[in-house]
Amino acid sequence: MKTTVALIEDNAGICEELEQFLAEAADISCVAICRNLQTALRQVPPLAPDVIIMDIHLPDGSGIAGTSRLKELLPETQIVMYTIHEDAEQIFQALEAGASGYLLKSAEPAELLRAIREVRHGGVPMTGEVARKVIQSFRRTRSGRPTADPLTKREEEVLDLLAKGFSSSEIGQQLTIGLETVNSHLKHIYGKLHVRSRTEAVIKYLG
Numbered sequence: 499m500k501t502t503v504a505l506i507e508d509n510a511g512i513c514e515e516l517e518q519f520l521a522e523a524a525d526i527s528c529v530a531i532c533r534n535l536q537t538a539l540r541q542v543p544p545l546a547p548d549v550i551i552m553d554i555h556l557p558d559g560s561g562i563a564g565t566s567r568l569k570e571l572l573p574e575t576q577i578v579m580y581t582i583h584e585d586a587e588q589i590f591q592a593l594e595a596g597a598s599g600y601l602l603k604s605a606e607p608a609e610l611l612r613a614i615r616e617v618r619h620g621g622v623p624m625t626g627e628v629a630r631k632v633i634q635s636f637r638r639t640r641s642g643r644p645t646a647d648p649l650t651k652r653e654e655e656v657l658d659l660l661a662k663g664f665s666s667s668e669i670g671q672q673l674t675i676g677l678e679t680v681n682s683h684l685k686h687i688y689g690k691l692h693v694r695s696r697t698e699a700v701i702k703y704l705g
Contacts, residue, residue: 501618504530504547506538506564507580508557512603516551519607526614535559543571549614552597554581554588562588562595569596576617580610586631593688599623612665621666621677622684629661632687649687656683 503526507513513531520528529545532538535556542550550568554561565577578599579592589600598617601610602625613623624632649657652673659669666680673680 500525500527501549501614502527502529502545502547503614504528504532504538504542504545504550506532506535506542506550506556506561507553508533508555509553516607516610519611523611526611533557535561535564538564539567539571542568546572547575548618550575550577551580551610551614552577554579554583554592562591562597565592565597566595578613578617578623584627584631586634589628589631600628601625602627616666616681621681622688623666624660626661626663629657632657649690653683653687656680657687660684 503520505513505516505520505528507516510533513533517528517531520526529547530538530541532541535558550565550572552561552565552568556564561579561581565579568575568577576598577596578601579597580601580603581588582603584602592600599613599622601613601623604627605625609625613621615621616623655673656669659672660666664672666684667677670677670680
């Protein structure tokens with residue numbers, strides 16, 4: 499059965515390119531393309547796609563707010579942010595809103611396909627640049643400021659390899675652990691971020 503995908507992106511050129519690229523994937527079906535948030539909120543929920551690719555800045559609202567709303571309506575749907583922004587604050591806000599992955603538009607199209615497949619099977623895809631931001635957030639310590647729960651040695655190893663561009667399956671091979679174990683470590687990392695990353699706390703912590 500094909501993985502169904504909805505694309506929420508306001509740039510017509512990007513929409514056209516991604517639609518064509520997704521159409522060439524035998525295991526993926528693009529069921530909706532929405533150019534703004536209100537259209538997405540009307541059209542996407544009845545389709546209940548497996549994965550949503552979400553831009554952060556839409557002409558009529560925030561993709562982060564849209565992610566939160568769509569996760570309420572579609573709790574089983576996985577949402578991957580797809581944006582030019584690698585700002586730490588927005589990364590954490592998106593994850594807190596319910597996103598399961600965060601890719602930059604500078605990523606190769608093949609990386610987007612890989613992210614769709616990963617997130618569909620319980621993975622938590624991030625581009626290397628985003629992984630490096632996450633690493634920096636954990637390593638940053640300042641007097642008087644709350645810090646995120648520390649990473650275990652294995653979690654640091656997983657995140658470090660992710661930041662170097664390795665896929666989840668490649669990380670498993672490097673560390674001689676299974677793919678499910680890799681994804682479990684990534685989910686724990688996300689969980690630790692969520693524990694301490696309510697928006698105001700994140701702004702103070704990363705500011």
